[in-house]
Amino acid sequence: MKILVINSGSSSLKYQLIDMQTESVLAKGVCERIGIANSNFVYKAKGHTLERQIDMPDHKVAVKLVLDTLTDKNIGVIASMDEIDGVGHRVVASGEAFKKPTLVTPEAMELMEEIKDLAPLHNPAAIVGVNACLAQMPHTPMVLVFDTGFHFTMPDYAYMYAVDYSHYEKYKIRRYGAHGTSHKFVAEEAAKYLGKDIEELKIITCHLGNGSSITAVKGGKCIDTSMGFTPLAGVPMGTRSGDIDFAAAEYIARKENMDISEMLTYLNKKCGMLGVSGVSSDFRDLTAAADSGNDRARLALDMFAYGVKKYIGAYAAVLNGVDAIVFTAGIGENDERIRSASLKDLDYLGIKLDADKNANYARGTIAELQTDDSAVKILVIPTNEELVIARETVKEAKLA
Ligand code: ADP
Numbered sequence: 001m002k003i004l005v006i007n008s009g010s011s012s013l014k015y016q017l018i019d020m021q022t023e024s025v026l027a028k029g030v031c032e033r034i035g036i037a038n039s040n041f042v043y044k045a046k047g048h049t050l051e052r053q054i055d056m057p058d059h060k061v062a063v064k065l066v067l068d069t070l071t072d073k074n075i076g077v078i079a080s081m082d083e084i085d086g087v088g089h090r091v092v093a094s095g096e097a098f099k100k101p102t103l104v105t106p107e108a109m110e111l112m113e114e115i116k117d118l119a120p121l122h123n124p125a126a127i128v129g130v131n132a133c134l135a136q137m138p139h140t141p142m143v144l145v146f147d148t149g150f151h152f153t154m155p156d157y158a159y160m161y162a163v164d165y166s167h168y169e170k171y172k173i174r175r176y177g178a179h180g181t182s183h184k185f186v187a188e189e190a191a192k193y194l195g196k197d198i199e200e201l202k203i204i205t206c207h208l209g210n211g212s213s214i215t216a217v218k219g220g221k222c223i224d225t226s227m228g229f230t231p232l233a234g235v236p237m238g239t240r241s242g243d244i245d246f247a248a249a250e251y252i253a254r255k256e257n258m259d260i261s262e263m264l265t266y267l268n269k270k271c272g273m274l275g276v277s278g279v280s281s282d283f284r285d286l287t288a289a290a291d292s293g294n295d296r297a298r299l300a301l302d303m304f305a306y307g308v309k310k311y312i313g314a315y316a317a318v319l320n321g322v323d324a325i326v327f328t329a330g331i332g333e334n335d336e337r338i339r340s341a342s343l344k345d346l347d348y349l350g351i352k353l354d355a356d357k358n359a360n361y362a363r364g365t366i367a368e369l370q371t372d373d374s375a376v377k378i379l380v381i382p383t384n385e386e387l388v389i390a391r392e393t394v395k396e397a398k399l400a
Contacts, residue, residue: 001399002026002083003390004070006063007090008129010121011036013062017070017077017084018390025386026077027070031062041065048075059132067136087133087142088393090181090385091126093119093230094146096172101149101392104130104142112144119230141397145389150180153221158318161229175233177225179207179329181388183215186328186381191220193366194324194377202319204312207383208338209329210238210281214308216315224318226311232268235307236300238281241271242307276300283331283338305341312342316349324377325351333363333382343378350375 001021007014016028027045039056043049043066050069056062070076070084078084089104095115102108109130116123126144133142151159159175160168167173183205190205191198198220205215212235215225226234236242241249244267253263274281277300279289289297316322327339336358343353352374361367361380370378394400 001085001394002078003393003399004084004087004133005090005386005389005393006087006129006133007386008059008125008132010125013059013066013129013132015066016386016390018387020390020394023387023390028386029066029069031056031065034059034062041069043069043075045070045075045077050075059128060135063129063132063136081137081140084137084140086393086397086399087137087140088389089126089130089133089142089144090389091144091146092122092148092178093176094148095176096174098144098146099149099152101143101145101396103396104134104144108144141393141399143393143396145181145392147178147180148176149392150184151175151177151215151222151225154224158224173229175225175228176230177213177215177222178211178227178231179213179215179385180222181385181392182207182328182383183213183217183222183225185384185388186326187215187217187220189366189381190324190326190377190379193368193379193381196323201323202321203324203326204315204319204322205326205328206308206312206332206342207329208308208327208331208335211240212237212304212308212329212331214311214315216318218319224315232264235311236276236303237272239269239272239274241267241275273300273304276303283335287335287337301338302341305338305344308338308342309344309346312346312351313349322349322351322376324379326379326381328381328383333380336361339369339378339380351378352376353378 003018003020005016011034013031017026019026029043032040034056038053041054042051067081070078071080095118097111097115112127186205187203190203191201203217207213211231213227216223232240234242249263277286277297279285279297286297286301290301331338340358343351352371354369354371357369364382366381368377368379
């Protein structure tokens with residue numbers, strides 16, 4: 001069985017074709033700059049890498065190009081589109097309209113239209129992506145898989161904001177979280193790796209990438225997560241402020257003559273590591289700058305690690321103990337210094353990182369990095385959000 005996973009952005013479309021028997025990637029790539037001059041198409045399969053500037057005026061043309069390439073006689077990996085058993089679409093925001101992966105139907109797409117403004121940059125793109133695929137594959141089952149889905153098990157006192165309750169009722173203002181497919185994947189992989197029943201485990205998963213979020217997972221279910229109504233909340237990130245006193249934001253807006261929408265762009269795109277350091281949002285650049293004496297780069301990195309540590313402490317309290325801490329995503333998998341700094345001085349919680357194992361972690365593998373006398377396991381697990389989307393597609397479309 002083969003599942004196509006689609007992740008549509010406003011001007012991009014990432015895709016992976018996954019063989020579900022082996023859970024391996026048959027082909028993957030990205031269409032970039034859709035609807036903009038110099039569109040770019042990337043395709044990787046069977047040792048072939050194709051990168052070409054091809055005009056892609058809209059997502060429909062992009063999807064057709066993906067399908068034509070997947071079925072190409074020379075570089076394709078399937079003989080015809082009929083070999084694609086289902087399509088899984090990543091969707092950023094669900095509101096309370098969708099609490100689990102959902103089959104694409106006219107009714108589901110109407111609901112998607114209704115919640116478009118919850119993620120105005122991302123959700124409209126997902127709708128465009130679904131419609132583009134439906135135009136090419138009208139009879140193939142498709143499933144919407146939401147970044148927020150894993151977090152619906154949070155108790156009400158964890159997801160509610162202390163605002164006028166009628167605003168929750170009217171607008172569904174609450175914590176939704178993000179990166180749900182990643183947190184779910186690494187928590188389940190951790191249980192498998194440790195040879196334990198996930199029902200018995202208390203895990204803190206740290207997805208640290210361009211966007212970062214931390215989740216408390218008890219018995220395989222999310223009970224709290226650091227992102228909020230949108231991905232703006234939680235630890236400071238590449239370009240996002242993370243948690244901030246709203247009154248401070250209002251004060252900056254007043255002084256700098258920004259309206260609310262400009263303020264939101266500022267908090268999402270110009271703050272975080274980039275804003276504090278003035279150097280970059282990329283941790284490789286920040287580390288290089290800090291090492292050559294840039295004190296604001298040092299400060300940004302310290303703030304990030306401190307933010308991660310505070311959430312680990314909070315979630316150890318929320319979980320009443322912790323069996324394993326898992327690091328994943330670009331920073332979690334690659335940045336040994338951030339792993340080390342965010343776990344510093346947590347030995348009173350039984351969390352002890354082995355410096356050598358941390359420094360010698362082999363990228364792309366699952367490894368444990370704690371000392372022999374650490375009560376808590378410290379794992380690095382490469383994430384695989386596409387595989388979760390593909391598995392959910394099989395389940396929801398009842399393809400298995
Ligand atoms: P996204 O949220 O876009 O999926 P990723 O999970 O790919 O992001 O993470 C990207 C970030 O990971 C980069 O911005 C960079 O800060 C960090 N990163 C990637 N490789 C390394 C590395 N070798 N060392 C330190 N940080 C890295």
